[in-house]
Amino acid sequence: MKKTKHLAILAILTLTFVSAPLRTGAVLIGNASGATLNITPADASYDVNDNFTVSISVNTRGQKVVTVAAYLFYDNTSFLATSIDTTGTVFNTALFESLIDQNAGTIRITVGKQSPGVNSNNALVAKVYFTAIGPAAPVADNIVFDFSAGGTADSNVIKDDGLGTDILSGVYGARYSVTPADMTPPTLTQVTAVPSSKNTRPSYTFNSTEAGTISYAGDCSSATANATAGSNKITFNALSDGVHDNCTITVTDANNNRSQPLTVSPFTIDTVAPILAEITPVPDTNNSGIVTYAFSSTEAGVISYGGNCRSTSMTNAVTGENIITFDLLPDRDHTNCTIKVTDAAGNQSLPLAVNPFLVDTKAPILSQVTPVPPATGNTRPGYTFRSSEAGTISYAGDCTSLTVNALSGNNTVFFDTLPDGIHDNCVIYVTDTVGHRSEPLLVNAFAIDTAAPVLAEVSPVPPLTNVNKPVYVFNSAEAGKITYAGDCSSPTTQAIAGDNRIVMNPLSDGIHGNCTITVTDAAGNRSAPLSVSPFTTSTGALSLSNISVSRTINTAIITWNTDRNTSSRVEYGPTASYGSNTAEDPNLVTAHSVELFGLTGNTVYHFRVRSRDAAGNEIVSGDQIFRTGSVADLNADGFVNIIDVGIMMSYWNSSEPAADLNQDGTVNSIDAGILLSDWSV
Template identity: 25%
Template structure:
């Protein structure tokens, strides 16, 4: 309680300067106030019908009579603050504010509200609040025009003020704190609220111990209902806090210790699936198998024989052991067929995989116990020191010949492991005019061996060889001499040295295309000028990408926004002028925040390709097919250099989902490969077969069946 004693003391306010241009004033200009009780005055401006964009109000006051509790800018016509202070013991209030163009024009615009308190031990007293002002001095109180010259000074006068303090007994009682509550608690924040029995300011001490260590910014608003927000907290953590409020007389109340616990971070990540099986060929006669996979968290997994089915629509569910090991038994399998199942999982938080996890395997053909049938065994191209032996088999098999000057043979060729039905092996290092015995051997894929009867041929007598010209290399060939590391480009009957790895990579060359030749072959070519690097314009998205690698895994990715693009080999890495030291190592959890995109297109090329997990590129021939795969998104296409597109081998073997028939794809024509034997005879690989949907299948023309 404050008991007021009123005194009739003089109060006076005066204009300093003139009103020709802008003026500053304090409102009210006079007043009497009880000691120890907060009161407010406004700092105002009259721009005299001119547009201004900045003001400086410097106000002198007597610190032995008045205390400044706060400066409030609520409702200010100037929105930008560049100075705000109350200097003590000098006794000067400094306010600097501005507003963007075109400025502000006002006859009575508020700049700020100053909250003051008369000191109880000085009443009764009166004193002036005077602007620090000298006309034309921009280092003191000032008003500036919003003009192109950087601001013209236009303050011509100020109205000072005088305030009177009347006495009474000082307030020495701190506010009473009640209803302290922590609410709106999240994983990183909370709101603390409380009430006081008198108007006071607001602040909260907080931390993970009773020592606190952190506090909120002081809210100087004098209120009885208080609220402070805490942010930047750690999830699943207990925090201690206490509230503080100080009244207008400076009496501080500090609340007791309280606690709350932040919530855990919400799980928004679907399970990670790995270790799917079976992943290889099953033996012939297998009619059932167990699908299995592992997840990195407890989950329920389902599967379908059709790609792109939503988790909620899948009807087949895995049995789960221990939450992370999943298995399902399937039956009805038949020989010579490939099977693919698509798996999605959902964790306890309801996060389901949006993409398919594929489990693909094949069942081998019926066990073969019959050796190949040998036929058409012929010796040809017989000269003095060599001969060519050819034969055919009724199934794909390897090739080898035993030979010698007797039926005991004694020599044999190296085993040619490539499986084929037509076989050709050259015997060399023979003696002239000599009878040789030989027999051929072929073993099929099931290891059944066939050995022919004995055959003979006689080598020719020795004839001095006619010198043959050195072989000619095609333009564009990449070659190096045996035992030498220098690589040359053959162009226009010249050899051009490729002087560095940078030049090699910049021209889009591949080490797999470099042939090794005898030095005599290279010596026949005239030395041309060295190859220079072509200018490569790297797509900006990849040029500015962040390079990352998951800890423990070799794959390097370019991170474009939130999309991951796999860099398939060191040649492509160097082609983009990346540096290995710039590759960042991230965790599996960080990797899972991004999406690995499989869609690419070459610069200046309209063709879009899908890169399969087996490393083959799949041309998406039209927009209808692209949209028929729900996982395809136009925004996921990454533009790459043509050399990267050329790095991938194209898909040539396809099959319709849930259909065992395999087709050879040539351009936009599909030809059915009628049997597994034909498939194997042609040297095709089952791992190169990719599944397509009905829309894409129908888009290809039906070609002649291969049989």
């Protein structure tokens, strides 16, 4: 009857899985006046398939007991009792009963200890091992003791009194919740597919809703054996070339729930590059700029171009024949065009070299590089021009040449023999290989001149000159470059047609009889040397010495010497400005004498002498002075002084003409006054 009651309670508690909070302590059934039975833990939470242990103990309340019978009811839909362990109990004298009835959800344990028994507030009776097998969210205890106060067929605690007294007054049950078992398998989704590539160990990324163990099927396998909840990147083991469309992945979680297979998107492993071959080459010459080319490829892929060639309209190749129209190409030789194909796996072919070809849509363009010199003595002059293309040369005007083929670039031709004269109508054409003829290239005007200039003396240098940079004039029949030889040179280096006046560079004194002049015209023709008439330069400084004066009252004779033959002339006057001069005596002498007339007696005169040689070099003395003679200078020493007074006194009152200065017949005080008036020392 008691058992039925407790099973009904447990059934009610487990009819519905409702989440309920755990209690904070065990609930006492009965009272604690006597011994009590306890279940530890009193509260717990488990997951389905968790194993857990329940300890049953007795509190004897200070009394000695010899037997404990613990009968329990449990929820057999949530728990599986697997075994009873009495190894650690202090009631180790006898194990009277140790029974589990899973179908009934009951446990019966009876243990004993001989007298004096056990006195403890927490004596272990036994341990029971359970497995959580179903969900539980109880609102009351779901492991409880079979107990009613005073009952004899249920749990009891027998006192060591020899009378079999049951002192059990209360029990504490246990309340456990169990989380439902995980029955949901992981869900897998692809995150990053495997691209077709040449990588034989490609990576793959998928998402799993749960962690678990990975299984592989089909061509694919991997060293990665465990998945995490979330994104998982795996690297497949090495795969062979080919299409792989049967790879699957499954994940089994910890509750052995296995996902549906995740099919890996098909992919191709390709480690072989495409092979290209020419089918139809480009024609050697193209005059439109639109060029087509055909080639074959063993695989489809993306085309890449090298060199001059591109095609914006053809970027992908197919397996087999491919016909390309290149983008418009410039006029020129195209020798570096290449084609490569990269397949979907990233394998790039070897470059296929397109055969060399020429695009030519325009006529050659000519330009002058090196003109014919404006004047030349070469009757077969050279001329250099540039052509944008090779071709055949044709000539017009005065000029012809044996050179008939032009290269692309610079071309030098030598004209056939031309006569003297101006040639201003020469024309060159170039016709390329496809028949395009250039515009005419007009050769610069030039003159053929094989005659040398003719020179003639016009104004020679004077035979004797004191100029060390003399002037010379000559005539040239043509303009040209002047060349000097011998003693003579000049900063003038260009001659004109006609008279040419040149000033020579400084020459040393002496005879110059080896000077020549030649003129080379613009054509390079050189005249015969023109001999400059001999001349002498004399620019050396003169020197003079021994200037002296002898004078009378009204005259003076001035003498001097020079170091070489020169003329004679004297400037004189009352001041240093002179004002009078003698006529130049052209006789060239070294001892000079010039007489001055009409001078005023007893007067100071300034003078200087001048001499000039045959070359025109002149020397002038510094300022000199002299005094003309006086009637009072009785001893004629140039001075009127005390000596003359003595002489006059020796003739005093005589009629001596020398001392009678006023010529009145008597030497007297009047004459003395004249003498003193002319006093000079």
